[in-house]
Amino acid sequence: MMKFLTILLDDTSVSFCHVDNPYTERKLIPIDILKKGIMYAMKENLSVQIVYPNYDLPDEYLKVIDSIDHTNIVHSSHSLSADIVVIDEFDKLETYVRQADLDSIYVLRYAKKDLFASEAIIREAIKVLNRINIVIKDVESFSDLDINDYIKFLDNVAITVSQEFAKGHNPQINVLTDRLFLENPNHCNAGVENITLSPNGCFYPCPAFYYDEYSSKGQILSVGNIDDGLAIKNPQLYKLDFAPICRICDAYHCRRCVWLNKQLTREINTPSRQQCIIAHLERNAAKTMNIPEVYNISYIPEIDYLDPFDNLIKNK
Template sequence: MLQYLIILLDGQSTSFCHHDVPAGDNKLIKPDMLRRAIRFAMIENLTIQFVYPATDLPEEHKHLIESIDHSKIMPATSPLAAEADVIVLNKWEQVVADWLNKEVAYVMRTPLSALLEHEETLVKALATGVRFNVVLTDVETMRDAGLERYKAFLEVVADRMVDAYKRGVSPQTNLLTDRLVLTEMNNCGSGDASLTLAPDGKFYVCPAFYNDGSEAVGDLDKGVSIPNAQLYKLKCAPICRECEAWQCKRCVWLNRHLTLEVNTPGRQQCVMAHHERNASRQLLMAVRQHGSFLPETDIPEIDYIDPFDNIKK
């Protein structure tokens, strides 16, 4: 069931996920379009997430935005970043642990090579207890050597996070702690629980589908019309529905890029998610050596790293 409407305020609204935004001129949503999008969300009872560009907005837009409950996703370089609920970082140099604010969630978009170089920065950020998610921007080109380096990196960071727990801090990150507290799949839900409205007044499965020039799935005049809408649901994803890497975002855009099917993941996605799952298990066991910790949580040991191999068995 549709629950969220992501409204891209501008053609240059920041990416907060795996895809890039093609360079171009700002293309701000027209005030009338924004008003109609807000009305659509109200009628459909959808929670709005506004996604900002790195530039300021006219007062008319700001006024419309404040007319409804919402959350704001902004790049760290936005002049309005002090009002953000989610701040998107594109450079590790933007992370200064002392400045991180617990009222805000952070998303770091990074290629693997830069992530590996910034272990210290990541550990310091996590030790503050802020929500600090990491989104890799080069999943599509990841090969076995990169996947092995990712696994080793997660194991080291998991070990180093134990100190924070011993000090009474609970780090929060999609890479290692979400799997500890989830009891079922927590996927991004694009095309199922969420939909995106772009500045052209059309609906897209998610911001990535707008930015890569994919077909729209409706507009504000005619409504939403997603071809084969059932394919975006977990029950129609035969590999994912059997999986228990519950923290995996099951990115339908990456799925389509890697396998040409929105409901079938590429190997890279699955292996990465299972390295995260297994490092989360390692973290759970390590913290438990210092006392009781999440007694209800059980992450069993598994003998596969790609659920497709498990299904083939």
């Protein structure tokens, strides 16, 4: 069942996930499509996420947006205070942390090499911020050669997070603490619980599919539109029940990104080795954390593989 509607206000709205937004020209969503989107969310009882471009909107748009409870997602350089702030300039993290609103979630959208190089400042940021989501932009290029660098990064960040918990400050960082408090999968669920409305009035499983439509020049990747409703072909393929590897996996915090699946394996429901290894390194680092008993964390079993696909083959 759908639970969330993400509305891209403009073609240049900030990207908050793996893929870069290829659109460079402004195209604001027509006001009637925005109104229909909000009406759709009300009728379907969906929570709304509004994704902003990096310029000020006309007042009539702000009034329409304010007619429904919503979550704002903005780029860090935007003046609007927001629930979710995307930082993709790794060299400016220190500045943004100094100005941070502690109620906001900060998404660090970094290439892996910038992430590893930013370890020290991220460890400082954890002492201040309450929630950080790390998103690696170039997952497709993550190779076995990156494993040791990511382990080192996670282990060092885990030490800081554990120290903060010991002090009574409980920072959340998706790649470490989410798994500690999950007993069941908590994936992105694009196309199952989440749907995106783009400025052209069409629905997409998530913004990445809209961006791909631009890059693929002519290929239609939409799954319905605001006038005729949702029309997802083979909706079962997006579901965990139809993902044979993921449904027996306990990296519960993994995004299980269906866009990455499609990019890297050509199948919506087959995960890439890159995504699985990253999620398992995070799972294993979470297991090593020293969190006081009072927080009642989940048990994470010992395993001897990083890619569940390897384990499947081994046990055949």
